[in-house]
Amino acid sequence: MQVKVKEIGAAGLNLDFSYTLEELPVLAKMQGTADLKFVTPVECEIRLSKIAQMVEVCGSARVTVALQCSRCLADLSSELQVEFKQTYVEELPDVIDEAGGEVELSAEEMGLILFDGENIDLSDEIQQQIVLAIPSRPLCEEECKGLCLTCGRNLNMAVCNCNDRNINMHFASLLDFKVDK
Ligand SMILES: [Zn+2]
Ligand SMILES: [Zn+2]
Structure with a gap:
């Protein structure tokens, strides 16, 4: 899913869309190696707003995964829901320290994501959030x-x-x- 920045109006842009697994290679690869299966598309609700030279993206994504209980190996399914907020910039802002010198910080250190100024690709962010939400030791029930x-x-x-x-x-x-x- 590529969002064209020029389509974001003054009132912002709301998008509802879904990704199939084929569009999310990180998740597809995970499904091939780990004991899990994504059983629904990844449904996303995103809001984009333009603030000066920055694009702020906030939204949520949800997907159902089939997993195995880490204790009894029973099959279970779990709906993962993630929320996120990210700021995309075309160029990193200058950061000046107290002495007036320029500080070299990476986009990551500033909590920003660089993009080409025209299109924002949301799939990396969404994949990353979903990977973080997958339980490392899933349980069929707390008392298993x-x-x-x-x-x-x-x-x-x-x-x-x-x-x-x-x-x-x-x-x-x-x-x-x-x-x-
Ligand atoms: Zn169990
Ligand atoms: Zn026994």
């Missing part, structure tokens, strides 16, 4: 009991005796130790 490390049973569905047995074996080995001595 996970899988038994011994028998692999899903402890949300059934109980197993592995834990008891482990404790018994532990005592048994202590007894053996005493006998050997």
Whole structure:
């Protein structure tokens, strides 16, 4: 999605649009490597305003992802919603320090994004925000009991005796130790 800056009027510009995964290579690549799948297009609502030589963009994006619970491996889906605000500039403003000298700062250090003055590409920003919103350890529910490390049973569905047995074996080995001595 390229926004032409000359289409932003004095009252600003509101845009509703969606990206398919093919238009978002960072997310497409993630889907290929991680255990997740984007199941809806990325729906965006964006507002752009021109302020002097700057373009301020604020908006939100949402997408549903299918993930696996990090404890019990159950499938789950999660709606990610992100909000963001960015300022795009054609040229970086001069920054003067207290002594009157010019300070060299990158666009990133100033919290600005450079663009060519004509078109703003919002896909980088939106992809970045969505990547940050993906939970690193998704859970089917806060209290998920996970899988038994011994028998692999899903402890949300059934109980197993592995834990008891482990404790018994532990005592048994202590007894053996005493006998050997
Ligand atoms: Zn779970
Ligand atoms: Zn078990």
